[in-house]
Amino acid sequence: MVSRWAYSDFEIDGKVIKRGDSVNLMLGSANRDQEQFVNPDELNFQREESKHCGFGSGIHFCLGATLARAEATIALNTLINRLPNLNLKEDAIEWADNIVFHGPKHLHLTFSSPRDVKGLWGHDHV
Ligand code: HEM
Structure with missing residues (x-):
């Protein structure tokens, strides 16, 4: 908002x-x-x-749109690559009581054993 x-x-x-x-x-x-x-x-x-x-x-x-897009691309790619079979654990999401920044209160997920993949720059990163 x-x-x-x-x-x-x-x-x-x-x-x-x-x-x-x-x-x-x-x-x-x-x-x-x-x-x-x-x-x-x-x-x-x-x-x-x-x-x-x-x-x-x-x-x-937004002055930071390019940075935010780069961060989101790296974060989402890393998440999806490292945590195979990522799924939502809950049936319904409980939303935070904030109309400016909309998002879940918490997000319980399930995934298979994390992969030991190399990061974008050829080394492990968190
Ligand atoms: C997903 C992440 C982000 C979202 C969704 C987002 C969203 C927005 C939105 C909607 C506005 C317009 C506010 C308005 O019109 O009143 C805005 C402005 C702004 N954002 Fe972001 N932003 C993000 C990340 C960032 C980052 C990473 C930075 C800086 C490193 C940043 C810096 C700014 C600045 C300085 C403004 C004010 C621009 C102005 O008033 O001229 N934002 N952002």
Whole structure:
């Protein structure tokens, strides 16, 4: 979620917003808009759509987006490579009570014996 204060009066979807009103934009919700994305609730690393707003947009677009993407790529590749048969242990996820940073309270997982794989740079890394 990101917050803004309206610079001028405007109307959106029948709702009148006045200058100075606080507006909370639910980026996580927008990223699951079924009019924008095919199967929006599905975790799909091969998605071709790139119009998500997870890093915001406009002049305040996330300065760390490139770093965050690199970190996520390394972290997810390492996780998936090192922990074979990674699965969710719980039937239902308990969500943390935080609308700004949405995420699970905890995530219990199962996996087979960790692989002793070499890291991206040819040595082990955690
Ligand atoms: C997955 C990780 C990340 C996500 C989802 C994320 C998301 C966002 C979003 C949505 C905004 C826009 C906020 C707004 O419009 O009010 C933002 C801004 C920003 N992010 Fe990130 N971010 C991430 C990682 C990072 C990292 C790693 C850095 C720095 C190393 C960073 C630095 C910043 C900065 C400095 C801004 C403010 C830009 C501005 O206001 O001009 N972010 N981020």
